[in-house]
Amino acid sequence: xxxxxxxxxxxxxxxxxxxxxxxxxxxxxxxxxxxxxxxxxxxxxxxxxxxxxxxxxxxxxxxxxxxxxxxxxxxxxxxxxxxxxxxxxxxxxxxxxxxxxxxxxxxxxxxxxxxxxxxxxxxxxxxxxxxxxxxxxxxxxxxxxxxxxxxxxxxxxxxxxxxxxxxxxxxxxxxxxxxxxxxxxxxxxxxxxxxxxxxxxxxxxxxxxxxxxxxxxxxxxxxxxxxxxxxxxxxxxxxxxxxxxxxxxxxxxxxxxxxxxxxxxxxxxxxxxxxxxxxxxxxxxxxxxxxxxxxxxxxxxxxxxxxxxxxxxxxxxxxxxxxxxxxxxxxxxxxx
Numbered sequence: 001x002x003x004x005x006x007x008x009x010x011x012x013x014x015x016x017x018x019x020x021x022x023x024x025x026x027x028x029x030x031x032x033x034x035x036x037x038x039x040x041x042x043x044x045x046x047x048x049x050x051x052x053x054x055x056x057x058x059x060x061x062x063x064x065x066x067x068x069x070x071x072x073x074x075x076x077x078x079x080x081x082x083x084x085x086x087x088x089x090x091x092x093x094x095x096x097x098x099x100x101x102x103x104x105x106x107x108x109x110x111x112x113x114x115x116x117x118x119x120x121x122x123x124x125x126x127x128x129x130x131x132x133x134x135x136x137x138x139x140x141x142x143x144x145x146x147x148x149x150x151x152x153x154x155x156x157x158x159x160x161x162x163x164x165x166x167x168x169x170x171x172x173x174x175x176x177x178x179x180x181x182x183x184x185x186x187x188x189x190x191x192x193x194x195x196x197x198x199x200x201x202x203x204x205x206x207x208x209x210x211x212x213x214x215x216x217x218x219x220x221x222x223x224x225x226x227x228x229x230x231x232x233x234x235x236x237x238x239x240x241x242x243x244x245x246x247x248x249x250x251x252x253x254x255x256x257x258x259x260x261x262x263x264x265x266x267x268x269x270x271x272x273x274x275x276x277x278x279x280x281x282x283x284x285x286x287x288x289x290x291x292x293x294x295x296x297x298x299x300x301x302x303x304x305x306x307x308x309x310x311x312x313x314x315x316x317x318x319x320x321x322x323x324x325x326x327x328x329x330x331x332x333x334x335x336x
Contacts, residue, residue, distance in 0.1 A: 033085045041083035044116070046076050050088070050109045053077070054098060107177060114179025122322060134324045135163040137172040137184035140267055141205040141242075141284030142311050146185050149331045153324075156331075160324060168240060168265055169311075173197070176316055182325045183315045185332075187241060200329075201312040202336050206285040207242065209302045210292075212274040218298035225253045225302055233258040234270050234281035245308045246282050252305050271296050 045066070052062040063073035081088050088102035098106060121133055134153075138146040143166060150162055165175065169186035176184055176197070188197040209228070217223050235258075236243040247257050262279070264270060270281050274297050283297075291297045313329055315321065321329075 031085075033083065038083055042080065044112075046080045047109045047112050049073060049076050050080065050106055051113060053089070053096075054106045059096065111177070111179045118179070118322075132157070132159075132322065132324045133161040133163070134322065134328060135165070135181045136328070137165045137167065137175055137181040137186065139169055139172070139186040139205075139311060140166055140265060140287060141207075142185045142202075144286045144290065145203070145332075145335075149328060149335055152331050152335070153328050156327070157324065168237075169314075170240075173314070176314065182322065183313060183329070185311060186314055187309060187311055188314045189309065190241065196317060198315045198317055199312050201310050202332065204310050205308050207245065207282055207304065207308055208285045208288050209280055209300045209304075210270075210274065210283045210288050210297045211280045211300055212277065213295060213298050215274075215278055215280070215298060215300075217300055220301065223300045223302045225249060225304075226255060228280055228300075228302075229255050229258075231258070232277065232279045233261045234273060234279055235261045235263055236265055236282065237263045240265070241309055242282060242284075245306065248306060249304055267291070 049062060049066055049068070052065045053059065056062045056065055059070055059073050059077070063070045066073065068076070077088070084105065086101045086105075087099055088105055089096040090099055118133075136146065136150070146164070150164070153160060154162070163181075165172065165181060167175075169184070169188075169190045172181065172184040172186050173188070173191050175181045185202070188194045188199045191197065209223075209225075211218055217227070235246060250257055262273065267283065267287055270283065271291055273279055274281060280300065283291075285299075288297065288299050292299050313332060315325075
């Protein structure tokens with residue numbers, strides 16, 4: 001969020017709100033207001049103002065977006081801080097910036113707005129007789145499994161609207177936190193706070209080493225990993241589970257991690273580069289089988305010693321899933 005304010009009015013109003021709120025907010029470690037107190041005092045318009053402040057970077061711009069006067073926006077922000085009992089923004093002559101507590105509240109404000117939007121969409125679909133909507137996140141290796149389940153869901157609910165987002169588990173957890181997806185198929189263990197999520201293990205994700213179909217080793221009967229020590233590699237980004245796993249495999253074979261690797265999580269980029277070079281790459285076996293069947297890559301016969309962590313169904317705790325999301329989860333369980 002920007003620290004810049006576009007008018008002196010923002011600074012004056014921010015300073016005024018700071019002086020007004022200072023005595024009302026508890027010190028660190030103080031008792032927060034009860035849930036009932038917060039619910040009775042917070043309004044949706046205040047929640048919308050909070051996200052507008054985060055997106056616009058100033059009281060002046062946020063007030064314009066909300067069609068409010070600056071004094072009204074300042075008053076609403078002060079009332080929200082007073083209701084929650086915490087300071088949401090630091091004020092200074094340079095502007096305002098969300099505090100650590102403020103960033104937490106902003107995250108939940110986005111969830112509230114997303115849930116209200118989903119509520120409206122679901123009600124509208126029920127009124128109009130349509131089948132509803134579901135948004136699913138998936139890691140690349142689970143994509144074949146997920147798409148089979150979604151095909152079955154469409155057979156049961158032909159009118160359902162489906163959104164599929166493929167990304168890393170870490171980035172999907174952010175989407176889940178913001179309410180942009182209903183659930184994800186991936187790993188909650190990559191989060192610094194995995195206890196914030198429900199996790200139900202589904203299945204393992206076998207990995208393999210792949211190359212272009214014209215690679216010198218593409219027709220070999222057996223390939224040892226050390227034979228690829230000097231190869232040019234396409235790997236996943238650092239700290240991703242699949243990168244950590246292959247580096248462990250290198251270590252078990254007494255190999256150094258390849259230098260000057262190309263990092264990508266995109267199967268399309270990987271397959272394209274393999275077709276144009278003698279590089280090798282790591283890929284989930286289910287995905288590799290799909291491309292191999294189309295003669296777009298070769299699976300090298302490398303014996304790997306360990307397996308990567310299982311993936312599963314990840315949802316936010318204390319969240320009520322829609323009937324469609326529950327149906328989809330049941331289909332995943334049945335086909336596992």
